Amino acid sequence: MSKKSDIAFFSFLVLILVTADQFLKRIITYTMELYDQHYIIDNFFSFKFSIDYVVNTGSAFSFLADKSWGIYVLSIVSLILGSIIMLFTLVAAGMGKKFLASSFALISAGAFGNLVDRFTLKHVIDFLRFDFGSYTFPVFNFADICAVVGTLLIIFLILFKPKYFDEFLRKIGVGAKKHA
16 A cells, blocks of 8 residues: 555544444444443353443543543543544554554544543443453443553554664654664
């Protein structure tokens, strides 16, 4: 692919992921009542997986959920960070760094997916719940999965392919200059 088609592809990928996130959330809101729970796996070796329709006015682990202004702060942060990371996506795509562009696209899609909820609903729809024994992991959604997977891929690159990542950092003016 050419650089222009790579940039177009990754822009479209973000749009598709945000659309998938919103589609899944709409399925939940149209087929379930708030706080309904449907078990998919119930008590398999102390593991449970369910679809739970809940709303979150905060961010991860309901951070700032108890603040009336929290949704606005989180919306602004999501917009700024999502936009910066989208720019990183386009820069990486333009450099031909498809793995890095994919990682950034996932993070950007996660930010924008939840931003759509915050902007339109004033809360985020969460619906995936996992229980391991007596521990219940906080309920999350597809946008959260995108953001976490993208972040893990970036961490992988930083740890195991530092030269690959350093080249990107130099391109955006953050990394150390390469001396000849």
